Amino acid sequence: MTGNNALFYNFFHTFGKAVKTADGSLCKIEGHGTVVLNELIALKNVHFVPNLACNLISVSKLSIDLHCSVIFNDLDYTLQALNSKKMISKASLQNGLYILLTSPKTEISKSFTALGKVDTVMLRHFCLGHPSFQYLAKLFLALFINKKLNFFSCKVFSLAKHTKSSYFPSTYKPSYPFALIHSDIWSPSWVKNADNCKWFITFINDHNKITWTYLLKDKSETAGVFAQFYNMVLTQFGSKIQLFKSDNGSEFFARSIGEFFKEKGIVQLSSFVGTPQQNGIAERKNKHLFQVTRSLLFTTNVPKYLWGGSLINCHIFNQPDA
Structure with missing residues (x-):
């Protein structure tokens, strides 16, 4: 017990408790916590009694908590660890009381x-x-x-956990919408949707990350779907696409889509082989779309073949960014 609340390492208030002193009077307990005396002694569940004039330690509780033996002599006693036999602390006899020695205070x-x-x-x-x-x-x-x-x-453990160097973010920032489009095709679903589609392709506006999603029955439809997207952007927003970025999938390098790029003056960018991180914006967006689509299917408990209807409603993802 202690009457000095400045000694506590952590403190918790207590209500409705009291302790009886030697003269039979009751003293109110206003809290408890941990008091750290030195690097080896941490007293737990120490009561804070404001009316207490001195600090009192129970020898039996001290020996149990610290797992030590208490050796009394005529002028002092010693706390010794039972396992290592190392001396933990000493207490000197002063005016009939043992005063526990702690760390220097200078x-x-x-x-x-x-x-x-x-x-x-x-x-x-x-x-x-x-x-x-x-x-x-x-x-x-x-x-x-x-x-x-x-x-x-x-720093050593951070280096040990390191598996690969991170990719530096692109420094190119388009000054107006639709100057740069990111795209990726999600791998085929083992469940076809109601229209027999197994793939979906995303077109992401780098300027504000607004996303358009189209369902595909086959990857060969990529060129036609992009032409449809290009005409929609030109008609509805009056903008022309300058750069088109994707991975190195064969569907993005087919003759049909390559001729369309040349006709419209679009510069095609692609990631290197085995480095999907270079197309990270589209990769992460597809993963996000797929995860939310599954969540919607689980929540509504509808058949799995309706995944396409949940996916194309991507306006619910565009609204926070817009």
Whole structure:
């Protein structure tokens, strides 16, 4: 028990509890928490009693919590760990009471202790196989006194988790809508929709990420669907497509769509083989569309062949961006 709330490492308020002192009077308990005395002693469930003039520690509870033995002498007693036999702390006899010795309180010792704790935390982190610092804080509470978890970082573990270099984002930003279109075809569904379509293709406006989706019965329809999309953009928005970016799928390099690109003056861009990240905008959009389509099917409990009807209603995704 303690009457000094400044000693608590963490504190929780308590209501309706009291403790009886030696003279038989009741003292109100206003909270409890953890008090850290040094790097080896952290007292849990310490009661905060405002009327208490001194700090009291139960020797039996101390020995159980710390898993240590208490050796009494005529002038002091020693706390010794049962497993390692290491001395944890000492208490000296003063005016008939044992005063537990804690860490020095000078500013110089505090600064060196803080540096020592940082080194100790990182040493424990290395020896235990680089666990998270949140986990270490639960195991070694005393090492994280007055330290924020985001203060610690491990560059070695970040490097060990690294699998590949990240792709740099494109620096090209179109100045007006439809200057750059991203496109990708989703792989065939094992369930055909009501119109016997197994694929879908997306056209994404890079300027604002608005998306148009078309269902395909076969990949050979790619050229015709893009021509339909091109005419819609030209008629409804009065804009012309300048750049068309996709992966290196054969459907995007067929003679029919290549001739259309030449006729309209569209520059075709494609990703390298085995690098879908270069077409990441369209890849992520297709994944998002597929996930939300499945969610709609699961929610409405309709037959799977109706997936096409859920997919083409992509206006529900365009509204937040618009």
